[in-house]
Amino acid sequence: MIRHIVLTKFRPETSEETIHGIYAGLSNLTNRLPGARGFTGGRSESPEQIERGYMHGFVVDFDSWEALQAYADNPEHKALGGQLVENAVGGIDGILVLDLPVRTD
Numbered sequence: 001m002i003r004h005i006v007l008t009k010f011r012p013e014t015s016e017e018t019i020h021g022i023y024a025g026l027s028n029l030t031n032r033l034p035g036a037r038g039f040t041g042g043r044s045e046s047p048e049q050i051e052r053g054y055m056h057g058f059v060v061d062f063d064s065w066e067a068l069q070a071y072a073d074n075p076e077h078k079a080l081g082g083q084l085v086e087n088a089v090g091g092i093d094g095i096l097v098l099d100l101p102v103r104t105d
Contacts (some may be wrong), residue, residue: 001045002064003098022083027041027056029077033071035063036060039059041058051097
């Protein structure tokens, strides 16, 4: 399994409603794609408070690298990703992405 982790430093003027709309779109897409599951996203509530401006994030699990690539290539994903970039501080510089292989046995 591959865990896809995305952290975003949204511009201060980006509303929670806008962020929720982007995340809802990504969640709906995840529910429709084979090999993708478990979308979880939202605003950090960490008691540690060391987000360094990356106050929102989401996680999606994929069955394989191929399933993750299909998600990345999907036109709907590209449009929603464009909205993330458009609303992030510094564009793409305000987004962190990690893809971690996760053992399931």
